[in-house]
Amino acid sequence: MIRLNNIVATYTTVRGQVDAVDGVDLTIPRGKIVGVAGESGCGKTTLLKVIYGDLIYPLALRQGGVEYEIDNVGYRVETKNGRQVTTSNIKDFWFKHISYIPQSSMSSLNPVVRIRKQFVDFMDAEQRKANVLEEIREYVTSLDLPPEAIDAYPHQLSGGMRQRIMVAMATFFKPDIILADEPTTALDVVVQKGILLLLMDIQAEMNNTIIIVSHDMGVHYQIAHKMLIMYAAKAVEFGDSEDVFKAPLHPYTKMLIESLPTIGDDQMRKGIAGRPPSLWEDLHGCRFAPRCPLATELCQTQEPELIEHKPGHFAACHSLR
Amino acid sequence: MNTILKTSHLNKEYKLGGFINRVRINALDDVNLTIESCEPVIISIVGESGSGKTTLVKVLLRLVKPTSGSALVCDRLIAGKGDKPSNREFFSTVQPIFQNPFEAFSAYRTVDSYLSDTAVNVAGLNGKEAIDAMTESLRLVGLEYRDVRGKYPNQFSGGELQRVSIARALIPHPEIIIADEPVSMIDASLRMNIINLFLSLKEEFQRSFLYITHDLATAYYISDYIGVMYRGCIVEFGDARTILADPQHPYTQLLLDSIPDIGRKWHREKIALSDIEAKEFQFTGCRFCNRCPIAEDKCIVERPLAIKKTDGRDVYCHFA
Amino acid sequence: MKMNIRLKIGIIILAIFTLGSLILPFFMEVDPSRQGTYPKNMPFSLEHPLGTNSLGQDIFWFLVIAVRNSLMLGVSVSCVTTFVAGSLGLIAGYVGGWLDRVITALMDTAIAIPAFPILIVLSTLVRGNTSFWLVGVILVFFGWPWSARSVRSMALSIREREFISMAKFSGSTTLEIVRREVFPYVYALLVVAFIDAILWVTTTEAALAVIGLSKVEIPTLGSIIFWALSYNALFIGEYIWVVAPVVTTVILFLGIFLTSTGYNQMYATRRGHDV
Numbered sequence: 001m002i003r004l005n006n007i008v009a010t011y012t013t014v015r016g017q018v019d020a021v022d023g024v025d026l027t028i029p030r031g032k033i034v035g036v037a038g039e040s041g042c043g044k045t046t047l048l049k050v051i052y053g054d055l056i057y058p059l060a061l062r063q064g065g066v067e068y069e070i071d072n073v074g075y076r077v078e079t080k081n082g083r084q085v086t087t088s089n090i091k092d093f094w095f096k097h098i099s100y101i102p103q104s105s106m107s108s109l110n111p112v113v114r115i116r117k118q119f120v121d122f123m124d125a126e127q128r129k130a131n132v133l134e135e136i137r138e139y140v141t142s143l144d145l146p147p148e149a150i151d152a153y154p155h156q157l158s159g160g161m162r163q164r165i166m167v168a169m170a171t172f173f174k175p176d177i178i179l180a181d182e183p184t185t186a187l188d189v190v191v192q193k194g195i196l197l198l199l200m201d202i203q204a205e206m207n208n209t210i211i212i213v214s215h216d217m218g219v220h221y222q223i224a225h226k227m228l229i230m231y232a233a234k235a236v237e238f239g240d241s242e243d244v245f246k247a248p249l250h251p252y253t254k255m256l257i258e259s260l261p262t263i264g265d266d267q268m269r270k271g272i273a274g275r276p277p278s279l280w281e282d283l284h285g286c287r288f289a290p291r292c293p294l295a296t297e298l299c300q301t302q303e304p305e306l307i308e309h310k311p312g313h314f315a316a317c318h319s320l321r
Numbered sequence: 322m323n324t325i326l327k328t329s330h331l332n333k334e335y336k337l338g339g340f341i342n343r344v345r346i347n348a349l350d351d352v353n354l355t356i357e358s359c360e361p362v363i364i365s366i367v368g369e370s371g372s373g374k375t376t377l378v379k380v381l382l383r384l385v386k387p388t389s390g391s392a393l394v395c396d397r398l399i400a401g402k403g404d405k406p407s408n409r410e411f412f413s414t415v416q417p418i419f420q421n422p423f424e425a426f427s428a429y430r431t432v433d434s435y436l437s438d439t440a441v442n443v444a445g446l447n448g449k450e451a452i453d454a455m456t457e458s459l460r461l462v463g464l465e466y467r468d469v470r471g472k473y474p475n476q477f478s479g480g481e482l483q484r485v486s487i488a489r490a491l492i493p494h495p496e497i498i499i500a501d502e503p504v505s506m507i508d509a510s511l512r513m514n515i516i517n518l519f520l521s522l523k524e525e526f527q528r529s530f531l532y533i534t535h536d537l538a539t540a541y542y543i544s545d546y547i548g549v550m551y552r553g554c555i556v557e558f559g560d561a562r563t564i565l566a567d568p569q570h571p572y573t574q575l576l577l578d579s580i581p582d583i584g585r586k587w588h589r590e591k592i593a594l595s596d597i598e599a600k601e602f603q604f605t606g607c608r609f610c611n612r613c614p615i616a617e618d619k620c621i622v623e624r625p626l627a628i629k630k631t632d633g634r635d636v637y638c639h640f641a
Numbered sequence: 642m643k644m645n646i647r648l649k650i651g652i653i654i655l656a657i658f659t660l661g662s663l664i665l666p667f668f669m670e671v672d673p674s675r676q677g678t679y680p681k682n683m684p685f686s687l688e689h690p691l692g693t694n695s696l697g698q699d700i701f702w703f704l705v706i707a708v709r710n711s712l713m714l715g716v717s718v719s720c721v722t723t724f725v726a727g728s729l730g731l732i733a734g735y736v737g738g739w740l741d742r743v744i745t746a747l748m749d750t751a752i753a754i755p756a757f758p759i760l761i762v763l764s765t766l767v768r769g770n771t772s773f774w775l776v777g778v779i780l781v782f783f784g785w786p787w788s789a790r791s792v793r794s795m796a797l798s799i800r801e802r803e804f805i806s807m808a809k810f811s812g813s814t815t816l817e818i819v820r821r822e823v824f825p826y827v828y829a830l831l832v833v834a835f836i837d838a839i840l841w842v843t844t845t846e847a848a849l850a851v852i853g854l855s856k857v858e859i860p861t862l863g864s865i866i867f868w869a870l871s872y873n874a875l876f877i878g879e880y881i882w883v884v885a886p887v888v889t890t891v892i893l894f895l896g897i898f899l900t901s902t903g904y905n906q907m908y909a910t911r912r913g914h915d916v
Binding site: 040189190192196197201215219257259260261262264269272276 | 566576
């Protein structure tokens with residue numbers, strides 16, 4: 001279980017400070033695939049970084065924190081009095097319980113080192129390297145990947161194969177939480193399906209939590225159990241993906257889903273007019289109000305809270321009252 | 322009947338590697354397409370990376386010369402033996418839209434300078450006429466000239482900049498606009514605005530489009546014709562709705578199955594993934610044979626030719 | 642334009658030297674290169690801030706003229722070199738084809754020939770009869786290829802970018818494209834090349850002068866050292882005669898170097914912002 005407590009994450013740039021995630025407060029249940037959707041600048045990648053703890057300059061956690069509960073042990077990353085504080089056991093936590101699949105995994109692999117050596121780098125010095133390689137080969141075979149791939153150099157494999165190897169590396173320790181940041185974005189549609197199915201199989205087998213960030217709603221429809229929709233650094237909707245897709249509560253989610261064309265469906269589709277607000281400006285009220293057909297005066301002045309309007313289904317919109 | 326697009330045995334060969342390991346890759350391998358119509362049409366070319374669609378665009382835009390074969394666009398000879406139109410005439414007939422709107426403009430120039438250049442150099446207008454043409458083009462894409470004048474590319478969002486790009490392409494009233502993945506870098510909620518714009522430009526202003534994409538859903542939405550490419554070859558070509566409703570080539574079927582569609586959940590099955598992409602270009606037979614569920618020995622040896630079906634489509638498969 | 646500290650210091654130094662060497666001569670009473678004007682080897686005084694040397698010249702004023710001459714040679718040669726390098730580099734990189742091959746062949750030849758030994762040989766042949774400007778011309782011949790190479794590489798990479806195709810489809814001619822699309826990206830390279838060329842020219846001329854192979858009657862930073870060494874300044878304790886030009890040279894070069902790298906740094910950070 002992961003608890004996000006009112007997280008405000010800030011980037012310090014030459015132009016000043018900007019809150020890339022501005023007050024996200026919700027609980028992510030364990031054992032589910034959670035999809036984080038939204039467009040460029042909504043804060044989804046930053047949120048993932050906060051959950052992973054990748055909080056190095058220029059990114060900082062200005063307020064709030066993350067609480068993890070794994071096997072009945074609690075860990076925390078938070079800010080107290082402006083300083084970042086982590087519980088002392090956090091070091092045991094990283095690497096063993098939480099794993100990260102970065103976006104351009106193709107470039108995350110060292111081109112002059114064989115894959116098996118990069119795999120082995122993952123482990124601490126205590127492990128006997130020979131035994132571990134055997135286990136790795138078994139694991140890779142169990143994922144329906146060719147075990148010879150481990151002995152190759154990265155450039156000898158296709159982009160899709162490299163990404164699948166990255167997924168294998170990230171899941172070898174059977175982590176409780178896997179964070180994937182746009183894992184299939186630069187890949188072809190057929191390869192994408194292969195990787196997503198792989199992730200689903202791993203999750204079904206290990207019953208861990210996967211948080212996957214993607215701007216592609218179709219991907220979320222296929223694999224996510226729960227969906228979090230973000231807009232302009234705010235969480236605007238959160239719930240079971242079935243509910244979110246069948247009966248979206250927030251106007252943004254509704255309009256976004258309706259704008260996507262489907263093969264076989266000849267309905268006329270429309271995009272959303274306008275564009276997301278710049279986070280540099282002073283923002284009042286609901287951030288979606290300028291583009292929202294349901295906007296009222298209240299929406300311009302008061303920010304809506306993320307409230308549970310239906311069981312397990314949260315949305316931040318005044319029109320739902 | 323105008324020939325909107327016609328390619329004949331179009332080939333583009335690239336040689337990779339050094340002296341010892343010379344590898345020949347046919348980025349375009351005997352591409353034959355014919356589309357004739359009195360009305361404007363939208364033709365989609367879909368394929369994944371390495372399919373050759375980008376090379377096809379470059380050949381049709383005369384940025385790259387093919388190794389052999391010929392191509393006609395809107396009755397003008399683009400490549401091959403024969404008289405070719407002057408640059409001026411070519412640019413008045415064919416205009417491009419590129420994938421990355423921020424790359425399409427130099428950071429050191431104002432965006433409207435490109436528009437005025439097009440108006441003066443290609444459309445042959447001057448002074449007031451040019452400004453009128455620019456204002457009109459921008460209005461067509463939903464922008465005001467006064468909002469665009471004097472601004473640099475980094476002052477616009479991706480969607481707006483792509484619209485400026487489209488406006489520029491419209492100024493010389495080209496017969497066909499070749500759009501290379503024009504919306505893949507644009508946010509999902511804004512994509513349909515541009516796609517709908519293409520549709521209205523076709524219907525109200527009689528412009529044809531060649532729409533290159535890897536996104537089958539938008540291709541379905543606006544195309545009249547669709548061509549599916551794999552490793553430099555066309556595998557299926559014909560009327561868009563018929564092909565996407567009932568794909569006959571195994572690769573087209575695989576593509577359609579793999580799209581993360583909203584409304585239709587995937588089957589959990591094994592997928593044939595290609596891990597030797599570069600080698601596939603060397604196959605003498607069908608390029609898809611090592612991933613194809615219905616491949617036989619014949620496929621490895623013999624390259625399938627186009628089989629014309631009753632519904633008008635071409636399928637390049639021995640078992641069509 | 643936010644200038645970093647390096648650039649600020651560099652520009653200040655250069656400004657002092659340039660303005661100094663241009664304005665101060667108006668206050669000269671006597672031509673400093675005329676020998677025997679003053680009593681020899683006098684120490685510091687109000688009248689002679691750096692004293693006088695064995696030739697009866699006032700060291701300070703001589704230095705002022707020397708800096709002016711060195712800078713003039715440096716700047717003028719650099720202007721020509723940068724112009725040649727920029728034009729040839731752009732044409733070779735953007736146009737390509739046989740033109741590129743010819744220019745590249747020229748570039749590689751000029752780089753491969755070691756400049757300094759040739760200059761020594763040439764100078765010994767025409768010893769004393771060189772005009773100052775002939776030295777300049779030879780320096781241009783050897784100086785242009787270096788920056789031409791980087792301009793060419795930049796032009797080659799710009800050529801592949803999409804806005805070049807956009808410009809083509811907007812009907813721009815090749816010359817217009819080179820001038821308006823490619824040149825702005827090459828501009829920063831040329832500024833740095835210009836400044837580095839000044840450095841190189843001044844150094845080489847000074848080095849030649851020290852060995853006595855330039856026109857040593859004309860006061861330059863190098864020729865001061867030449868005369869000082871000829872008159873065994875160090876042996877007779879006239880350290881200032883040697884130390885003053887050396888220190889001046891070092892500070893001048895420091896100024897040029899700081900300006901060059903400071904500009905490069907500033908431009909790189911700006912590029913991250915805008916481009």
